[in-house]
Amino acid sequence: MDHLFNKLDTFYPGKWRDQFRSHDELVNWKESWAEEFENEQITFDEIKVAIEYCKKKYIEWPPTFPQFLKACRPSLDYETAFYEAVSQMQLRGEGRDEWSDAAIFHAAARIGMDMNNPYAYIKTRWKTELDKAIYDVSVGNLPSVIEKRDNPSGYLAAPKRDQGNYTSSSLQSLASIKEILDRIPAWKMKKNNPGEQEGATA
Numbered sequence: 234m235d236h237l238f239n240k241l242d243t244f245y246p247g248k249w250r251d252q253f254r255s256h257d258e259l260v261n262w263k264e265s266w267a268e269e270f271e272n273e274q275i276t277f278d279e280i281k282v283a284i285e286y287c288k289k290k291y292i293e294w295p296p297t298f299p300q301f302l303k304a305c306r307p308s309l310d311y312e313t314a315f316y317e318a319v320s321q322m323q324l325r326g327e328g329r330d331e332w333s334d335a336a337i338f339h340a341a342a343r344i345g346m347d348m349n350n351p352y353a354y355i356k357t358r359w360k361t362e363l364d365k366a367i368y369d370v371s372v373g374n375l376p377s378v379i380e381k382r383d384n385p386s387g388y389l390a391a392p393k394r395d396q397g398n399y400t401s402s403s404l405q406s407l408a409s410i411k412e413i414l415d416r417i418p419a420w421k422m423k424k425n426n427p428g429e430q431e432g433a434t435a
Contacts (some may be wrong), residue, residue, distance in 0.1 A: 234267055270303065283302075283304035313365060336375075339366040340365070340366040
């Protein structure tokens, strides 16, 4: 709470600190805000979000507690979040996805292929899943950082030359490809060894 007080005092010099005319009033502020943060399950990350929000929204005067509390969880535009999810899920297949909020990814992942439906058809379910995801991220049930997918396509990378020669990693890729190509197909083995198949059946 001291850190929050100092932040607000920095952003609102001569206005924030002057609200507390005595040490008792300052102590009461710390205790009451801390209690409400706990009741609302406000996380440290959400408080940081609120600080940044208040810097832009409340320029002249510091926020009241209800204003600060609302700033901790600014309302999402559900439709905008939906279209972000659709586009970023497509980019995720290429490892190029960027998420403004981890909850948007988790909500889209829960809905799965139904994200291909028009927003008007799925908006009620989308709002429900996004609200759940926002809560789960806030309490730590879901990760707040979305990791990039390693080798999202699943294909071997094309061999690359380094100053005219293949690098060691490229040689390993070439060896893996050669091993696959050199394998004798199962149908060909059966054709070349019919007796073995019959003996196994007998």
